[in-house]
Amino acid sequence: MPTISVSLGMYVALSAVMFLEYAVWGAWAPVLAARLLGPLKMSGKQTGWIYATLPIACIVSPLVAGLMADRYFNTEWILAAAHLAGAVLLLVAVRMATFPRLFAVMLFYSLCFGATLPLVNAVLFHHVKDVPTRSLVFIWAPVAWALVGYFLTGWRNLRKGEGDGSDCLSLAGVLSIAMVLACLLLPATAPLKTGEALPILKTFAMLQQFDFLVFIVASLAVAGMMQFYFLGSAQFMIDMGIPSRNVPASMGIAQAAQAIATLAVLGPVLGARGYQWTLTAGAACWAVLYVAYVVGRPPALIVASQVLHGLAYVLFMIVGQIYAEAVAPPEIRNSMQGLIFAATTGVGLFLGTQLAGAVMDRCSVAGKFQWQKIWMVPLGIVLAGTLVLATVFQGKVPEEKKDAKPAAQAQTQAGPAELAS
Secondary structure, three states: OOOOOOOOHHHHHHHHHHHHHHHHHHHOOOOHHHHHHHOOOOHHHHHHHHHHHHHHHHHHHHHHHHHHHHHHOOOHHHHHHHHHHHHHHHHHHOOOOOOOHHHHHHEEEEEEEEHHHHHHHHHHHOOOOOOOHOOOOOOOOHHHHHHHHHHHHHHHOOOEEEOOOHHHHHHHHHHHHHHHHHOOOOOOOOOOOOOOHHHHHHHHHHHHHHHHHHEEEEHHHHHOOHHHHHHHHHEEEEEEEOOHHHHHHHHHHHHHHHHHHHHHOHHHHHHHHHHHHHHHHHHHHHHHHHHHHHOOOOOOHHHHOOHHHHHHHHHHHHHHHHHHHHHOHHHHHHHHHHHHHHHHHHHHHHHHHHHHHHHHHHHOOOEOOHHHHHHHHHHHHHHHHHHHHHHOOOOEEEEEEEHHHHHHHHHHHOOOOHHHO
C-alpha cells in the first residue's frame, strides 16, 4: 500500500474534489437516457445530441479554462464558480421537458462542467509530484462513479420507483453544490504570470514537436473508440444471452478493475515501463477487449473482458494525462491538461459518437445488429493506434523533469511522519 507524500489535510481536500467531480458526472450520465427515451418521449437521435453536449463543450471549455487558470485566476476559484453555475443549470434542467430547451440547458451546463475536468487534474499535479500519491487520489474517481449509481438505485427502491427520471439531475445538482464547498477547501493554486505569450499559444506550439503530436493524434483516435464500448456494450451483452438484469453488474466489473488498477498497477507499470510502453499497453487492452467482442462467445468471455476496459482507462487515459503534465512547462500546466481533454473527451468522443452511431445504423438488419461487423471497426482503429504508439511514439520527457523524478520517488519511500507538512 503506497504512502501519501502530502499532509493528510491536503490529501483529503484533493480526494474530496476528485470524488465529487466524478460523482456529479456519474449521477446523470448513465441514466439520463432512460428519462429522455421514456417519460420525455425523445427520439434516439435527440437523445444522442443531448449526450453529445459534453464532447462538444470539451472541444472548447478545457482550453478556455486552462488559459484562465494559467494566466488570470486561482484554479480553485474557477472550479467553484463553474460548479456553482453548473448546479443552477442542472436544477433548471429538471424542469425542461422538450428537446430544444433541454439541449440548450445541457449545452450550457456542459460548457461549465467541461471546464472543470482538466483543472481537477491540474490542481492534483501541481501539489502532488509522485505517482503513488496521485494514484491514491485518482482511485476516488471510479469509486465515486460506482457509489453514486448504487445510491440512486437505493433511493429509487425506497421510493418504489424512479418517477419521471429527473432525480438524477437533482442529485447531480446537489452534488455540484457540495463540490463548490470542497473547491473552497483546496490549497491556493495561483496562476504563473510569466509575462510571455498566452499559455494556450505555447501549448499549441508543442504540437510542432513530432513525438507530442503523435501522442495527441493517437489519443484522439484510441479514446474516441470508447464510444463504441459505451453505446454498444449493454445491447450486445443482451443479444449474446446475458440477462438484462445482469448487464449493469457485468459492466460494473470495469469500474472495479479501474479502481484496483489505479491503486496497484498504475505506479509499478509506469515506473518500470515508462510512458511509451504503458500507453501502448493501455491501448492494447482495448484492442484485446474488441477481439473478445468480435469472438462473442461464450458470454463469460464478454463479462471477463470488462476487466480490460478498466485497465485500459487507467493505463491509457490517466497515464496520458500524467504524460501531458510531464512534458508541459509549469506555466502552461493547466492549458496542457485542457488540450489533452479537448483532444480525448472533446474531439475524440464526439467523432467516436458519430462514427459509432453511423456504423451501428449501417450494420443493422431487420432490427438486429451485426455485432461482429460493428466491433471490427473500433478494433481496427485501436490496433492502428497501438502500433503507432509502439513503433513511432517515444514518450520522451524533458531532461529537467527526468532529474526531478528520483526526488519524487524518494518521497514515496519516507514514513508517514516524515511526509506530513
